[in-house]
Amino acid sequence: MTFGSGGEQPARPATGAFEFGLTPSSQREAGQGGESPRRNRRRRSGPDRSVVVRSVVIIALSAALLGAAGFVALSLVQQSEQEVKADSAAFCADLGTTPGVLTQAGFGWPTDVADLPATVESMKAYQARWANLAKVGPQSIRADLDAVATAAGRIAASVESSQSINRPGNLEAIQAVTSKTDIAAWAAKYCS
Numbered sequence: 001m002t003f004g005s006g007g008e009q010p011a012r013p014a015t016g017a018f019e020f021g022l023t024p025s026s027q028r029e030a031g032q033g034g035e036s037p038r039r040n041r042r043r044r045s046g047p048d049r050s051v052v053v054r055s056v057v058i059i060a061l062s063a064a065l066l067g068a069a070g071f072v073a074l075s076l077v078q079q080s081e082q083e084v085k086a087d088s089a090a091f092c093a094d095l096g097t098t099p100g101v102l103t104q105a106g107f108g109w110p111t112d113v114a115d116l117p118a119t120v121e122s123m124k125a126y127q128a129r130w131a132n133l134a135k136v137g138p139q140s141i142r143a144d145l146d147a148v149a150t151a152a153g154r155i156a157a158s159v160e161s162s163q164s165i166n167r168p169g170n171l172e173a174i175q176a177v178t179s180k181t182d183i184a185a186w187a188a189k190y191c192s
Contacts, residue, residue, distance in 0.1 A: 085190050090136040092191035094129075102184040106174035107148065111167055120160050123170075127152035138190070144181035151177040 095101060101108040107130075110122035130149035137145045155170050 084138060084140075088138045088186070088190040091133060091138060092187065094133055094136065095187055095191060102187055106171055107178045107183070109152075109171055109174045111171060113167075116159070116163060116165060119165050120156055123152060123156035123159065127156055138186070141182055141186050144183050147177055147181065148174070148183070 098108060105111070108126070110119065110126055112119075112122065114122070127149055130145060130152055134142050134145035134149050151174055155173055159165055159170065
């Protein structure tokens with residue numbers, strides 16, 4: 001074929017479109033630019049090996065990180081529990097002098113039949129004991145210990161001022177306070 005310049009033009013491949021060199025190198029014919037043709041590589045079926053290795057490494061590192069975080073958290077909880085137990089030592093020792101006091105009505109509220117001065121003295125001794133426990137007890141139950149001591153002080157003052165003893169009413173009043181505290185649960189957990 002000849003064109004306006006009169007010279008022969010090289011033959012083009014019959015693709016029906018212009019060739020701009022966009023054909024992948026694996027599909028180019030041999031001989032262009034002195035390159036040997038690339039073999040058509042067949043891709044193996046299944047997942048790419050590097051993706052699998054990376055996934056396994058990421059999963060293993062994540063599991064190790066979660067395990068380490070869990071171990072640290074467990075260690076911190078155990079350490080905290082030991083500190084609370086140590087902080088409860090004086091409280092537990094005092095409760096140990098009267099075994100079973102937390103299972104008694106009103107945590108050992110004095111219900112013995114005695115005359116007025118002896119009854120008021122027993123009530124004041126009860127109040128003093130719980131006030132002392134409020135001072136030496138663990139911080140998280142000091143409010144409960146103080147509530148028992150305060151209620152005992154009010155009842156003793158009421159009996160002393162009225163000069164009459166209402167044993168069932170007094171016991172009911174102290175039980176209304178002791179039943180709402182966490183003292184027994186705390187002692188069961190940290191004093192055993």
